[in-house]
Amino acid sequence: MTENKNGKQHPLSILANEAYQAFAEMGFEIALGPEMETEWYNFDALNIPKDHPARDMQDTFWIKGSEGDARNKKVLRTHTTGVTAHATEDAVKAGRVPNAFISVGKVFRNEATDATHEMQFFQVDGSMLGRVEDGISLAHMKAILTNFYKKMLGDDVEIEFRPSFFPFTEPSIEVFAKFKGKWLEMMGGGMTNPEVIRNMGLDPAKYQGFCFGGGLDRIAMIKWGIPDVRLFYQGDLRLNQF
Numbered sequence: 645m646t647e648n649k650n651g652k653q654h655p656l657s658i659l660a661n662e663a664y665q666a667f668a669e670m671g672f673e674i675a676l677g678p679e680m681e682t683e684w685y686n687f688d689a690l691n692i693p694k695d696h697p698a699r700d701m702q703d704t705f706w707i708k709g710s711e712g713d714a715r716n717k718k719v720l721r722t723h724t725t726g727v728t729a730h731a732t733e734d735a736v737k738a739g740r741v742p743n744a745f746i747s748v749g750k751v752f753r754n755e756a757t758d759a760t761h762e763m764q765f766f767q768v769d770g771s772m773l774g775r776v777e778d779g780i781s782l783a784h785m786k787a788i789l790t791n792f793y794k795k796m797l798g799d800d801v802e803i804e805f806r807p808s809f810f811p812f813t814e815p816s817i818e819v820f821a822k823f824k825g826k827w828l829e830m831m832g833g834g835m836t837n838p839e840v841i842r843n844m845g846l847d848p849a850k851y852q853g854f855c856f857g858g859g860l861d862r863i864a865m866i867k868w869g870i871p872d873v874r875l876f877y878q879g880d881l882r883l884n885q886f
Contacts, residue, residue: 655883656766656876659796659864660748663768666795667746670788672770675745677727679752680707684714685726689843690812704753720752723857724769725812732773733844741851742774748860759872766860773836773853782815782835785854789831793821796863808832812840813855821866828866831858 664674687693710718727747735743747769755761770788774780790803802822810816813834820827833856838848840855861873870876875883 666792672744672746675727675731675747681721681726683717688714691837691839692811722753724749724767728771742778744772746770762873768860769857771855780853812837
């Protein structure tokens with residue numbers, strides 16, 4: 645007789661729920677969206693036009709039969725920023741400002757796979773937007789992310805912010821977490837670029853905010869000591885030992 649075994653949640657599902665809970669406690673709303681996005685929301689609206697070198701890092705999977713302008717051409721999303729962009733636009737149209745959204749979902753990139761890289765992975769993406777007089781600043785984002793990583797990895801984890809560049813933020817920073825004596829890059833973000841705010845139909849002289857995004861898989865690898873990111877996607881039930 646075959647032994648029946650109770651199912652268990654996948655480690656990434658467990659961590660996604662923990663991430664949602666952490667951000668919900670800080671006032672963020674959960675935003676959901678499809679894994680197939682338009683070129684406009686995945687690239688152009690985020691200040692990443694066709695000739696921008698940042699696209700070389702996200703050469704990804706285009707959908708046949710969806711050719712046309714950027715608002716019709718479809719792509720498997722390379723980040724979940726488009727989800728929070730949609731949610732922010734809807735909130736502004738409804739007069740809900742300031743607002744804050746968090747999204748966790750699978751993204752796809754045409755990458756060579758190894759122990760720390762996979763062509764699919766999960767990303768945590770968040771944004772906060774308000775009127776200029778609301779005073780939303782980079783200090784708010786730093787405090788929010790520090791609190792988030794302490795909830796995910798423990799109060800003893802050290803967080804460091806380093807200057808960087810992303811086309812959708814200005815200024816931009818990278819977030820590093822020191823875990824077991826080693827600094828690891830976890831996330832990127834910064835103040836939302838005025839061009840991105842303008843692409844959302846808003847006046848950057850009146851609105852400002854921040855946005856950030858980073859991998860969920862890397863947090864899980866650190867949290868549970870999982871040595872290879874590809875294990876998450878092989879369907880091996882032994883992964884539940886973590």
